[in-house]
Amino acid sequence: MKVVIVGNGPASASAVEAFRQVDKDSDIIVLSDEEYPTYAPNCMENVIRGDISQDALFYKGGYAFYEKYKVDFRPKKEVISIDNKRKVVIVKGGEEIPYDKCLLAAGASSFVPPIPGKELGGVTTAKNLDDAKRIREWILSGKVKRAVIVGAGPIGVEDAETLKHMGIEVHVVEFFDRVLPRMLDKSMADRYMKALQDEGINFYLNHQVVAIHGEDGWVEAVEIKHLGSDESKFIETDMVILSTGVRPRTHIIQDTDIKLHIDENKNRVVGGVLANEYQQTSDPDVYAAGDICSGRDAWGNYRWIALFPTAQQGGAIAGYNMAGLRVENPGLVDYNAVKTRGAVAGSGGTFEDAEEAFTAEYENYLIKVFLKEGKVCGYQFVGIPKGGALNLRNAFLQGNQEFIKRVLKDRGLGLEASGVLFHHFMRFKDRRISPEIVKAIKMGMLRSLANPKYEVPLFYV
Structure with a gap:
């Protein structure tokens, strides 16, 4: 079997790893319009500052990743279209690459509005x-x-x-x-x-x-x-x-019958390539994952979510299924956080159509949980650091100098708190907010929602 993966980001890398867990021998070709091996797309501000190591930036191990997983990596190969009837991927310049299974993981491109002067240097x-x-x-x-x-x-x-x-x-x-x-x-x-x-x-x-x-x-x-x-x-x-903003690279399928994410009430495209719970498109031999596609989120809504965790999750599901398994995506995660140090913010789920909201403020944290029909549909988090001293009795910190360094750099702890909240709400199907949960949030014990042993706070405040 020949598998062709269009794109070289987090969805592509996760698909390769998952596929090789099941199928050790089939051919895998990865096509990228860039010259680099897989890198962390959420660390570009670190590149601008110059404070990220090559190992962290090329988080999958650089070119060694492709050797380890027996991947034919082809950089500087821009895919312009796919012909799913003939089962070929078409590269700029006219080259055609045949496939048995294809994964569309080409991501999204920057949206540049038609502003006069946008072509100027700088x-x-x-x-x-x-x-x-x-x-x-x-x-x-x-x-x-x-x-x-x-x-x-x-x-x-x-x-x-x-x-x-x-x-x-x-x-x-x-x-x-x-x-x-x-x-x-x-x-x-x-x-x-x-x-x-x-x-x-x-x-x-x-x-x-x-x-x-x-x-x-x-x-x-x-x-x-x-x-x-x-x-x-x-x-x-x-x-x-x-x-x-960004736009999914859906031009790749514009001459095919592969379906896009369309709002049927408004009759307009509202997302990327439409993928089911197995990351399959409307063509069962063509899969999609990452920023190029829309899928069901953890609340059951079809959404286009252009985030790193979503790409990794969808890519892994696609990889397993291209290799012959029948693995269902439990719902795309969409918790996000900004990595600013003066303040941090995180969110997950949706809040536009919420019926009510519960807000809790504790020290430097402000948390808002949104409810619909009595169930959690989303949350938001803002943290303003106060510079409290680290509490070394916390289980996260014991014997973990690297984690301590990371905590000191991320003073607001937004990414960690955001992830804890999201995964807590995802663990329970009814997602109802109990008095115990309210108490934990109000007391700032976010980590206890994920695991009771982390109830000891990270900071003395």
Whole structure:
């Protein structure tokens, strides 16, 4: 059997590992439009800062990964389409690669809005490794002293804090009325933004970029307007980072009968390639995982979730099933957290259609749990660090110097708390919030929700 995997990110790597657990001998070809082995896509701000090791960045072991799992890795091979009737993948330049099973794991590409001046030097996206290296090079050259970031999603705010800590004057322009609009509601987002403003980051909410201006081929200013206003404002800058979202690379299947995620009521595409609980598309020999596809989440909703954990989970399910097993995805996880140090934020599930919300505040934590029909449908978390001393009686810290170092760097502990909350709510099918759970949250004992032995807090406060 020949398996062709389109893409080389987390979904692809997890699929390879899962497949080889079952099938040791079939051919696996991995096609990538980049030149690098699999790398951690959620660490681009670390690349910009220069504080990540090669082992951590290329977290699967670099090129040795492909040798270990007997993979024919083909970099710089951009797949432009698939012909599922003839069962071939078509590479830019015309090469056709036949398959028995195909996994679409090509991810998503940066969405670049049609802003006049976007082609100027100093204007870039911040999605992949080449982007991050380019931004770092510009900063180290001394060319960049001021930066405008368009978009205040997770990548935008992480890059904003990174640049500020590197000595850059930072301005963030956001179309919506809050930062992290897909992660937090207005009250939670304002609490989080305040901490970043205190670090000296400037935010322009409810603003849109009208144009990017420059001379001699390099950016010099960004023109913005408040929504509903005709009056322009100009922000002088040496660099613009377009962090305006991503789009699934569904062009690969545009000439096929493979189904996309469509809102039937509105009759429009609302996500990526549609995948079932086995990560199969409407063609049973074509699978999809990661940012390119939509699937059922842990609450039973079809959603497009472009996150690292989702990609890894979906990729593993696809790998097992391409190898002949019948493994069902229990529901895509979507807990997310931003890795900023002045403040942290995490969320999971959905909150737009919640019927009620339960809020608890404890010391530097603010947690909001959203309910629908009495069941948990999502949550949000914001942590403002207070610099308490570490409590070495905590089981996480005993004999684990590396973990201690990591805790000290991530002072707000948002990613850990976010994951604990999410997995607790996923363990129980009815997901009802009991008085005991309320008490644990109010007392800040997030870790006890996952395992009672971690009830001892991480900090003395």
